[in-house]
Amino acid sequence: MGYWLFKTEPDTFSIDTLKQQKVSCWEGVRNYQARNMLRDEVKVGDQVLIYHSSCKHVGVAGVATVTRECYPDHTQFEPDSGYFDPKATPEAPRWFMVDVAYQRHLPLITLAQMKQNPALAEMPLVKKGNRLSVMPVTAAQWQAILTMAGESCIVR
């Protein structure tokens, strides 16, 4: 089973939004490195940390699970969408998405806290200038983050 961290701007889509919707597609990834991971490596059943970025309290806010693998992101074909890509066609889609299901909230683990934890030093997230919106998380990093959230005894 794989572990991931997905970034989202909570003003647009937060862990609360996901809880309400229960299951949601994860649209709008427009970065090739992130896309390639969504397309090639993210699998049904993988666990995902939901990270709130570009907001007042940045950090990991909850956990989701992947319920559908890689399919074309429909927003790339919609001219009214902010994610529209004129170079994409249904025959040759450029961007992909997966579906995720809400699992649970976590007490917010802030980016500042994560930067303090040596076990997380290798995460792209805590490195300067990081812009990756979908990133892999190792089992050790996953465990360290859940421990910070007070879930050290929970193995799922």
Add this chain to the structure above:
DNA sequence: GCCAACGTTGGC
């Protein structure tokens, strides 16, 4: 293929 200019991300 190089690289400068430009646009975007994202923490603070």
Add this chain to the structure above:
DNA sequence: GCCAACGTTGGC
């Protein structure tokens, strides 16, 4: 709002 870091674009 600022600005550093990074990704993308496009001329050559």
